[in-house]
Amino acid sequence: AQKITQTQPGMFVQEKEAVTLDCTYDTSDPSYGLFWYKQPSSGEMIFLIYQGSYDQQNATEGRYSLNFQKARKSANLVISASQLGDSAMYFCAMREGLISGTYKYIFGTGTRLKVLA
Amino acid sequence: SQTIHQWPATLVQPVGSPLSLECTVEGTSNPNLYWYRQAAGRGLQLLFYSVGIGQISSEVPQNLSASRPQDRQFILSSKKLLLSDSGFYLCAWSVARRKAFFGQGTRLTVV
Numbered sequence: 610a611q612k613i614t615q616t617q618p619g620m621f622v623q624e625k626e627a628v629t630l631d632c633t634y635d636t637s638d639p640s641y642g643l644f645w646y647k648q649p650s651s652g653e654m655i656f657l658i659y660q661g662s663y664d665q666q667n668a669t670e671g672r673y674s675l676n677f678q679k680a681r682k683s684a685n686l687v688i689s690a691s692q693l694g695d696s697a698m699y700f701c702a703m704r705e706g707l708i709s710g711t712y713k714y715i716f717g718t719g720t721r722l723k724v725l726a
Numbered sequence: 727s728q729t730i731h732q733w734p735a736t737l738v739q740p741v742g743s744p745l746s747l748e749c750t751v752e753g754t755s756n757p758n759l760y761w762y763r764q765a766a767g768r769g770l771q772l773l774f775y776s777v778g779i780g781q782i783s784s785e786v787p788q789n790l791s792a793s794r795p796q797d798r799q800f801i802l803s804s805k806k807l808l809l810s811d812s813g814f815y816l817c818a819w820s821v822a823r824r825k826a827f828f829g830q831g832t833r834l835t836v837v
Contacts, residue, residue: 615769644825652814654828661823697830700770709779712758713785714818714826718769
């Protein structure tokens with residue numbers, strides 16, 4: 610079964626608008642971490658934002674914020690004021706296994722975002 | 727500061743040939759190490775991870791194997807490549823709760 614689900618294979622957003630990229634997850638581990646990465650066409654993986662399962666507040670990093678709804682097991686990424694350089698593939702990831710010490714990072718299938726001028 | 731080196735960047739190999747991709751990490755001790763594969767336009771599939779020297783966990787049964795001969799060295803191998811082994815291979819490391827840091831990747835084409 611998919612542990613990280615990204616249901617939007619592709620998204621378009623107008624420059625300067627906000628966009629939300631969806632991510633749902635599934636784990637029985639009581640302690641886990643949620644991450645978003647950006648992958649431009651070069652292939653490098655760029656870390657954007659992190660949310661711990663026990664964090665009370667939603668994480669924010671500049672124009673990026675993570676809408677964490679623990680009961681619904683969702684961790685959506687919100688990009689405000691989109692820029693042309695935001696066009697890339699975006700991956701949601703979960704780190705589980707903190708209790709067992711295995712520290713596995715599982716990735717979703719990604720959402721390709723295109724920012725329109 | 728910590729860095730991760732992954733090579734080669736690009737590789738074209740014939741079907742049936744062996745494979746060895748190497749990844750080394752500098753500036754940290756006892757990292758967790760990972761190998762991922764990304765098919766064209768797709769997500770990252772976790773292939774192997776390691777929490778210590780000689781400790782390898784395989785996520786997907788396949789034509790590949792991994793080894794960790796030293797604390798900061800992670801090697802992905804195959805004895806005989808298949809066409810389906812083509813893809814973008816990424817090595818990554820992490821420590822405890824921290825985010826995973828990725829190498830630049832190796833684009834493997836099996837012909």
